[in-house]
Amino acid sequence: MSFLSRYIDRRLSEYQRELVDTHYKEVDTMYRKMRGWRHDYRNHIGTMKVLARSGNMEELLRYLDMLESDLDTVDMPVKTGNPMADAILGSKLALAAEKHIPVKTSVRIPVKLGFPELDLCIILGNLLDNAIEANMSLPEEERMIRVYMDIKETRLYLSVTNLCAGKKLVRKDGRFATKKGEGHGFGLVRIDTIIERHGGYLSRNSEDGAFTTEILLPLEQRSLC
DSSP states (O other): OHHHHHHHHHHHHHHHHHHHHHHOOHHHHHHHHHHHHTTTTHHHHHHHHHHTTTTHHHHHHOOOOOOOHHHHSSOOOOSSSSSHHHHHHHHHHHHHHTOOEEEEEOOOOOOOSOOOHHHHHHHHHHHHHHHHHHHHHHHHGOOEEEEEEEEEETTEEEEEEEEOOSSSSOEEEEEEESSSSSHHHHHHHHHHHHHHHHOEEEEEEEEEEEEEEEEEESSOOOOOO
């Protein structure tokens, strides 16, 4: 193996560790919020009992509205049927919301995956990070991300579309050129590597003002024999 190949492999491994660590922290933050809400559950019940016994229904309704709003911040915003996919999608949707980027989702994974869930999380994390970054160059009223995921016969189909500034992106050495740093390039390489390893299909398409990535992954593992 050449020095360049060893360097690329090392950087890819480092990037994967950094990516997984970032995703873990995002998901851990979400679950900490959920545990905190459960911890306060008895206190909330006690407060509502006091309000109910005193007949202060107006204050009780206000308190219930507050709890409903607070619960929305810790509930999983997406339910695909796969807990790990729900967690990574939830963390990225929360990040997009912070940046005032609306995300339209239609996602469903009703069957057990035939490949490591970590690979799907890496793909989703990279695609949504890139989509969020691309939207940041647009005015808030023009931002949008669309995520679609479902089973197509014996394969998992995933599509992520984001709006972006400027005209159609230009390919360079078979890849779309990027203005971002080195980590972005390794993210794309990591996606390509995962798709190739599982015998999947990958398509990137740039039209004026929009960028779409489509992926097909087999639900059954390929034999290495």
